[in-house]
Amino acid sequence: MEADSKSFSASSRALTIAGFDPSGGAGVLADVRTFREFGLAASAAITSITFQNTNRGFGAIDQTGEAVRQQVLPLLDDFSFVCAKTGMLPTREVVSEVARLFRESDLPRPVVDPVMVASSGQRLMEEVALATLIRELFPVARLVTPNIPEAEALTGISIVSESDMRRAAVAIREMGARAVLIKGGHLPGARASCPPSLRPDEAGKMAPQAGCPLGDPAMPAFPGEAIDVLDNEGTVTIFRQMRVAGPGIRGSGCILSAAIAAGLRNGQTLEGSVRTAKNFVWTAISEASEAG
Structure with a gap:
């Protein structure tokens, strides 16, 4: 896979x-x-050492908030x-310390991927940390990138359509995030808001009608289509892309959020x-699917 990147520079x-x-x-x-x-060198601070293979998770040892902080502080002296x-x-402790690092340093606003559950089903964030994430980290983020289950957990909104994604x-x-990208990959048979269409009115004449045929709240999008909704300070952009047949890849959310952060640095x-x-x-x- 290739990125539209600059030459690698440490x-x-x-x-x-x-x-x-x-x-x-x-x-x-x-x-x-x-x-x-x-084209970017990278440093990393580890918040948790997980025990997993490509099929399932077996547990994790979480780092303390102070341990995470002490990993980052020396890096700020160098880079x-x-x-x-x-x-x-x-x-909750780790979330609070990470938010404090961004508030109190010259670090750029982060892309926040609010990881809650692994693809294996292993829970990766304690429930009590959610309120701290919203209160302390969202306000310092450049972008928050929840998938459908994460957006539902954050908002309490049941998301079954594009219009639900917009509302979420x-x-x-409104919780304090500057911009939000809701990823629709977890929305099976993604559904989009219905555009006006010609349908019989009460008199039986064909006329433009808002809403969906047969009283459905939303009509299905193309079966192979994935929909993502970006709300950037009130400006909404809808991204539509054909799904790739196959099981997909682990870590796609990690890759996406890192790639977005890199794109922002490259002036996009x-x-x-x-x-x-x-x-x-x-x-x-696509490459993983072709490789089998």
């Missing part, structure tokens, strides 16, 4: 604060690989980071960074 350094996956599929290892594809992202933040994005922005707009990152992930999934 002076252009990214920071990831996330969990360690020894299989290499997700977490800081996936982030570092992605940053390098975009001027050009972009940053966060991934797995397992406890607004709700998360947020919308452009998301588009480039989505194409990067789509290519990675």
